[in-house]
Amino acid sequence: MSDTANTIVNLENVGKKFGNVTAVNDLSVDIREGEFFSLLGPSGCGKTTTLRMIAGFETATSGAVRIRDREMSGVPPYDRNTGMVFQGYALFPHKTVGENVGFGLKMDGVPKDEREEKVKETLELVDLPGLEDRSPTQLSGGQQQRVALARALAIEPSLLLLDEPLSNLDYKLRRELRFQLKRIQEEVGVTTIYVTHNQKEAMAMSDRILILNDGQREQLGTPKEIYNKPKSRFVADFIGEANLFDGTVTKCQNGTAEVELDMGTGRSLSVPTTDAVEEGRQVTINVRPERVTATDLEGILTGEIVSRTYLGKSTRLLVDVNGTEIEADISSDQIVGLSQDLSIGTTVDLTWKPDACVIVGGLD
Amino acid sequence: MKPIREVARRIDLPEDTIDRLFRSHLVLLFLFLYAPIAVVVILSFTPKSFPSFPMEGFSLEWYANLLPPDHDERVVNSLITSLQVGVISALGAGVVGTLAALGLVRSQFSSRWLQSDILYTFTLVPIVVPWIVTGIAGLTFFNLLGIQGTTLSLVIGHILICLPFVILIVSTQLYQFDRSVEEAAMNLGASELRTFYEVTLPLIAPGIIAGMFFAFTISFDNFTQTFFWVSAQDPTLPVVIFGMIDYGLEPTVNAIGAIIVTLSALIAAAAERLSSRVLE
Amino acid sequence: MGERTTDPPGETRSIIRRLSDSDWFRFIQIAPAVFWIGLFLVLPFLIIISYSFFESAPLIDGFGGAQLTLDNYVEFFTRSIYLSILWDSFVIAVVTTVITLLLVYPAAYYLAFSDVKYKNLFLLLFILPFWMNIVIRTYAWRQVFGDGGLVNYLLGFVGAGPVEVLFTRPVVIIGLVHVFLPFMLLPVYSSLSNIDRSQIESAKNLGANRVEAFMEITLPQSVPGVGAGVMLVFVLSFGAFVVPELLGGAQNSMIANRIASMFLELQSWEVGSAVAVIFTALVLALLYAFNRVIGLEGMYGGDNA
Numbered sequence: 001m002s003d004t005a006n007t008i009v010n011l012e013n014v015g016k017k018f019g020n021v022t023a024v025n026d027l028s029v030d031i032r033e034g035e036f037f038s039l040l041g042p043s044g045c046g047k048t049t050t051l052r053m054i055a056g057f058e059t060a061t062s063g064a065v066r067i068r069d070r071e072m073s074g075v076p077p078y079d080r081n082t083g084m085v086f087q088g089y090a091l092f093p094h095k096t097v098g099e100n101v102g103f104g105l106k107m108d109g110v111p112k113d114e115r116e117e118k119v120k121e122t123l124e125l126v127d128l129p130g131l132e133d134r135s136p137t138q139l140s141g142g143q144q145q146r147v148a149l150a151r152a153l154a155i156e157p158s159l160l161l162l163d164e165p166l167s168n169l170d171y172k173l174r175r176e177l178r179f180q181l182k183r184i185q186e187e188v189g190v191t192t193i194y195v196t197h198n199q200k201e202a203m204a205m206s207d208r209i210l211i212l213n214d215g216q217r218e219q220l221g222t223p224k225e226i227y228n229k230p231k232s233r234f235v236a237d238f239i240g241e242a243n244l245f246d247g248t249v250t251k252c253q254n255g256t257a258e259v260e261l262d263m264g265t266g267r268s269l270s271v272p273t274t275d276a277v278e279e280g281r282q283v284t285i286n287v288r289p290e291r292v293t294a295t296d297l298e299g300i301l302t303g304e305i306v307s308r309t310y311l312g313k314s315t316r317l318l319v320d321v322n323g324t325e326i327e328a329d330i331s332s333d334q335i336v337g338l339s340q341d342l343s344i345g346t347t348v349d350l351t352w353k354p355d356a357c358v359i360v361g362g363l364d
Numbered sequence: 365m366k367p368i369r370e371v372a373r374r375i376d377l378p379e380d381t382i383d384r385l386f387r388s389h390l391v392l393l394f395l396f397l398y399a400p401i402a403v404v405v406i407l408s409f410t411p412k413s414f415p416s417f418p419m420e421g422f423s424l425e426w427y428a429n430l431l432p433p434d435h436d437e438r439v440v441n442s443l444i445t446s447l448q449v450g451v452i453s454a455l456g457a458g459v460v461g462t463l464a465a466l467g468l469v470r471s472q473f474s475s476r477w478l479q480s481d482i483l484y485t486f487t488l489v490p491i492v493v494p495w496i497v498t499g500i501a502g503l504t505f506f507n508l509l510g511i512q513g514t515t516l517s518l519v520i521g522h523i524l525i526c527l528p529f530v531i532l533i534v535s536t537q538l539y540q541f542d543r544s545v546e547e548a549a550m551n552l553g554a555s556e557l558r559t560f561y562e563v564t565l566p567l568i569a570p571g572i573i574a575g576m577f578f579a580f581t582i583s584f585d586n587f588t589q590t591f592f593w594v595s596a597q598d599p600t601l602p603v604v605i606f607g608m609i610d611y612g613l614e615p616t617v618n619a620i621g622a623i624i625v626t627l628s629a630l631i632a633a634a635a636e637r638l639s640s641r642v643l644e
Numbered sequence: 645m646g647e648r649t650t651d652p653p654g655e656t657r658s659i660i661r662r663l664s665d666s667d668w669f670r671f672i673q674i675a676p677a678v679f680w681i682g683l684f685l686v687l688p689f690l691i692i693i694s695y696s697f698f699e700s701a702p703l704i705d706g707f708g709g710a711q712l713t714l715d716n717y718v719e720f721f722t723r724s725i726y727l728s729i730l731w732d733s734f735v736i737a738v739v740t741t742v743i744t745l746l747l748v749y750p751a752a753y754y755l756a757f758s759d760v761k762y763k764n765l766f767l768l769l770f771i772l773p774f775w776m777n778i779v780i781r782t783y784a785w786r787q788v789f790g791d792g793g794l795v796n797y798l799l800g801f802v803g804a805g806p807v808e809v810l811f812t813r814p815v816v817i818i819g820l821v822h823v824f825l826p827f828m829l830l831p832v833y834s835s836l837s838n839i840d841r842s843q844i845e846s847a848k849n850l851g852a853n854r855v856e857a858f859m860e861i862t863l864p865q866s867v868p869g870v871g872a873g874v875m876l877v878f879v880l881s882f883g884a885f886v887v888p889e890l891l892g893g894a895q896n897s898m899i900a901n902r903i904a905s906m907f908l909e910l911q912s913w914e915v916g917s918a919v920a921v922i923f924t925a926l927v928l929a930l931l932y933a934f935n936r937v938i939g940l941e942g943m944y945g946g947d948n949a
Contacts, residue, residue, distance in 0.1 A: 057547055077550040084551045090544035094566045103562075104552030155552060382854075386754040390766070393751050397773055397822065400784035403794050407787055416792020460676045467673030478671070487677055490685055492931055494883030496900035497692075497924050498685060500907050500916065504695065505688035524684045527677055585777050588885045588900075592907070606779050609890070613786060621780040628775040632768055 006033040008191050009054060009159065014063035016049050016215075023049040025215040026063070031193060036185055038194045038202040041212035042238070047195045048163055050212070054193065055161050056080050067159065078107070083152030083190075084161040088168065089144045091136040097123070097147050098132030104155035122150045125184060142173045149181070153188060160185070160192040166201065178204055199239050203227065211235055229358060236286040236360040243292070243326050244360070245269070245285045252277045257359070259285060263324045267301065271357040284361035289316070291356035292328035296339050299349025301326065308344055319348060326350065401625055408618035415615045426619040436616065442604040449515065449600060450583040453522035458576035460523065461530025462568075468531070469538040484535075491528045498525070499592035506593065513595030521593050525586060526579035533578060537571030689924070696917035716918035726902070726919060730926075733898040736813065737882035740820040744877050745870065747821065748828040753862070756836035757844075767833065774826040782890045785819050786810060789891075811893030819887040824880050828873035835869025836862070871938035879927060899923055 009031040016024040024046040031037045039047040052058040053065055056077035065072045067080065083104070092100050098119050099106075105115045116132075123129055126146040136144055145165055152160060165181070166174045182205045185192050196202050202209050203223040211218040211226065211234075219231045230236035233244060247259040250268065257271045271285055294317070303321035310316075314329040328350055330342065340346060377385075407415035411423035429436050464487060471480050490498065502521045506512035545567070549559040587602040594603050601620075608614045699711040720726045751770075755763055773781060788794045789810045796806040809815055839862060847857040885900040892898065903923070906916030 055547075055551060057550075076555075077547065078553045078555055080551075082551060084548065086544045086548060088542065088544060090542065090548040092545055092549070092563055103549065103554075107549075107553035107558065151548075151552065161551075383758070386750060386758070389750050390754060393747055394769060396747075397770070397825065399794075400781065400788050400822065401773065401776065403787045404780065404784045414792065415787060416790070417794060417797035460680060463673045464677035467670040471667065471670035471674070473667055473670070478667075483674055483678065487674075487681065489681055492879060492928070493685065493689075494879065494900065494924065494927055496883050496885050496903050497689070497920050499885075500903060500920055501685060501688035501692050503907060504691050504913070504917075505684065508691065520684055524680060527680060531677065581775055585775070587777070587779050591885075592904070602777050602779050605777065605783075606886070609779070609783050609786075613783075613790070617780065617783060618787075621776070621784070624776055624780065628772060632772055632775070636764065636768055 007031065008033045008068060009193070010064075010066040010069070011050070011054075012064045012066070014050070014053065014060045014065060016046070016053060016058060017061045022215050024053070024060075027212075027215070027217055028063075029210055029217070029220060031191065034189055034191055035207040036182070036192045036194065036205055038196060038206040038209045039212060040196055040199060040202040040209050040238075041218075043197055045212040046215035047197075047212050049215075051084075051161055051163055051193060051195045054159070055082050055084050080159075081155070081157050082159040082161050083155055083157030085145075085148045085152050085163065085165045087164045089136075089148040089165075091144055091148060091151070093135070093137050095136075096132060097128075097134045097136055097139070100136060100147060101132075101150045101154050103151065108155065118154055119150075122154045123147075125153065125187070126150045127180070141169050142177060145169065145177060146180075149184070153184075153190070157190065160188075160190045162192060162194045164196055165194075167196070167198070174201075181205065203239075211238065213238075230286060230360045233284050233361045236284075236358075241289050241327060242360075243287045243289060245287070245324075247283060247285060249277050249279055249281045249283055251279060256354075257283075259283060259359075263322055269300065269357055270354055271359055272355055273359055277359070283359050286358050286360045287352055287356050289327040290314070290329045291352045292326070292330075292350050293334060293352060294328065294330050294338055294340075294342065295349050295351045297349065297351075299351040301350045302347060303350070304347055305342060305344050308342065315342070317342065317348070319350060321350075401621075404618050404621040405625060408615065408622040410615055410618070413615060415613050415618055426615040427623075429616045430619060430623070438599075438604050439601070439616070439620065442599050442601045445515070445598055446584050446601040449518050449522055450580045452519050453526055453583040454576040454580035456519065456523040457526035457530045457579045458572060461527050461575060461579075462534050462572050464527075465531050465534035465538055469535050487531050488528050490524055495588040499589040502589065503592040513593070513597075515598065518590065518593050518600070521589055522583040522586065525589060526582050529578050529582060530572075530575035533575040534568065534571045537568050541568060692917045693921050695914055696921050698914050700914055716915045717922075719915055720918055720922060729897070729902050730899050730923070732896075733882055733900075736817060736820070736888075736898060737878050737884075740817050740824070740881040741874055741878045743817065744821050744825055744828045745832075745874060748825060748832055748873070749866075749870070752829055752833040752836055756833055756839075757841070770829050771826050773822075778823055778886050779890075781823055782819050782887050785815065785822070785891055789815055810891065811896060813892070813896050816888050816892045816896050816898075819891045820881045820884055823884075823887060824877045827876040827880060831869040831872040831876070832866065833869070835866045835872075839865050867938060871934070875931060875934055879931065882927060883923070 007030040011027055011029050014024060014027045015022070027046075027050065039050055041047050049058060053060050054067070054072075056072065056075060056079075059073065067082075072080065092103065095103070098116070101122055102115045102119045105118060110118070119132060120129070123131060126149055128143060128146055128150065131139070131143070131147070136147055139147065145168075148165070162181075166177055169177065178201055185205075194202070194205065206223055208220065208222055209226055210220045213234050219226055219235045221229075226235060227239055230239060230242075236242040236244060245259075245261050245263065247261040247269070249257050250260050251258040252273070255272055255274065257273050257277045258268050259271055260268045269285060277283065301319075301321045303319040303326065305317055306320045306325065307318040308315060309318075311329070314331045315335060317328045317330060319326045319328060335342060340348070342348060407417075407419070408426055409422050409424070410416075410419050411421040411425070412419075428434060430439060468480055468484050468487070471483075473479055498521075502517070502524075503512060506514075506517040506520075509517075511517045541564075545563055546559050549563045550556070554562055585602065586600075587606060590600055591603055591606065594600055599607070605617055605620060609617050696716050697712050697714070699713050699715065754760070755766055760766065786793070790796075791806070791810075793810075795809070799806065843861050844857050847861045848854075852860060883900050884898055885904060888896055888898040889901055892901075899919070903916050903920050906912045906919065910916075
């Protein structure tokens, strides 16, 4: 059920099976008017299938898809007023750029001069003014991507659906277009559902992110929530880099849980937690590599440096602590301040601030 | 693997020798393919009524035989018949074959009795049945229907022969077709029918045209089956040519052959130019 | 292709009811082609089969007064002429197929793997004769091998000849190779050109010499194309009509010429039908066996998977 007034898309217990394969399983989520919403997950997690069910190219085998409170089963794609940008852009190669962008308006029966005006305007919006008469096959990948975006926006859709629109571009162009896409979305203010497997893209652009794994919902939240408080091992691992430790809760009071690590150092970690965690419970803890620092004093963990990779702003150390490998990104500034030289084979003390520790699993 | 390695070592010739061997093979093969055709063309200029070597002169009289006012009416009439039958058959096979290819490539039958691969194999049956059998089977059936030896039976038969080729060519094109452009059209508000003629049809048109062109040439060239289906009054060009040479040599046929050689070379060259321009 | 669903036990629904809307739509698209082939090829062939069991055909008074008999088949198997002509045709077809393959493979290999200039032109030159009428192309060989033909003319220069080669079996085979060569070239070339060159390079990198790389990498992957080409050339030359008619004369006519004369000259449709039925059954059985061994995916335009 859509509980808030400004819900535009509502999925209720949606499931999709292809033969015996479950692509999406019992998914419920509300997408709000005007937000930039990302469906994020590894390939095969069901994110594209979910988007295609919203667009009307697939039919849910169970549950309900609603757009503006209207149940969508039986509504064909061409009656849904969504604008979609496909992964391969799917531009019409036999039509000019102008005809591509104006296609949806033509289908709506908009008169020619009005159509041309709107095409011109939309091409300006995506920074491709005056390309109307070109063939899309003559354009670069980045230009094609923007034509596809213009084509989807020209019909002023109530929903903009983006299916990995940047995945076919090279790294630098992808970064540029990421910002441009976000700017255009904010300018137009259209509700956008963005499918991607690239967590950095999702983080940079989204208001909220839904992480899917194996067709199931893993976590829904703002980029910040998801990064700082991943609710599962999967999310912690998928979003950014993670050092995951399994352990047992020995004590929990005053918002701090003492967790004895399974790795056999006999060490306990103090983990801040807002929930009460009962003693004896198995939990997983995450410490992000960029929060780990090396220290000349006694650290939380001590191990031997196995490898060392220069990353520019920082240096990535792989440290063997009793057989468990821990990643630590030591900033260049900090390396200068250390008395030891962090060469391979030397022993190093690692430490982090208490709030760098997050319980990510085993709470339920 | 030992013996192969042994053999290979012994015949391991230098790279350029091997290249030369391959190249001479290619040249000899082209000689084999084109020598008889060259003979036909050369002898079309013979002044003798029995084309043979040595030629003893040069004459255009056999070409004059094909042109008004002294043209051989059988040849010209049969050419017209062949063109008519070819065009109608190509159109018929084009429509029926395109529909079938669309259905075959895009169907997802889940019934035990109705499977796409079985249907696909069935549409290829006219290729694998020996030509002679197709010929006499048609002859028998057209006889029962009372249409044997009419243009109608010829067109029916030629559509049958051409169908598998149109289906093969169009379905090859459809397999390469990126269906997301159809989804894009529907997403932008085009109904199924609108999507078909705005997007699908223009994009598969090259395949359909290639298929119909192929069908035309197959119909135009067909002899074996046609031989059993035509009427004595209104034969096609290959049947007339066959009648002219069944018992001997006929320099007019050399002239026709030379014209066909020239025309097909020109058409092939034009098609090559066109396709390379499209590729650029 | 889609998932095949099995019937739930105890529930039998008709095919028609099990078709979804889109299945129906597709079925209607395919129907005209299936109808055409069924009505104008399969049904006529069934009529041929029925004729082969009658005492005389064509049936002038309808099926009513006709007498059923196996005599036509008995005649086929007891009179040695039929079996020997069928055997001769088979031998000619096999020899033609083998020669065509041996001629085509090196050429296709060379075109597919070397950086020849004008590669497309060469391919086009191979296919070009295909557009020239089969009757004229066969006729051309008469002017090469005939009395005043090229061969005897050239032999005259060296003081040899004239030789009588027209209407012999080798000339029939030469004619068949010439006519059906493009049918071998296209599938073989396309399967060879689909092979990724880096596979061959990596085989060589792993220590294989040229012949070993060919035997291990190239040859196995060209099998589908070779299979399709062999099958096409074999079927076409087994049932060849024009070439033996024009180049073979009376002594070297093939099974198709025999069937044709029974229908067109001897008006003995019942025996002709029996011969045609046996011949077709043989061809289809050989195709089936061949398909089981090699697989003919190379013939189909796209991959269904």
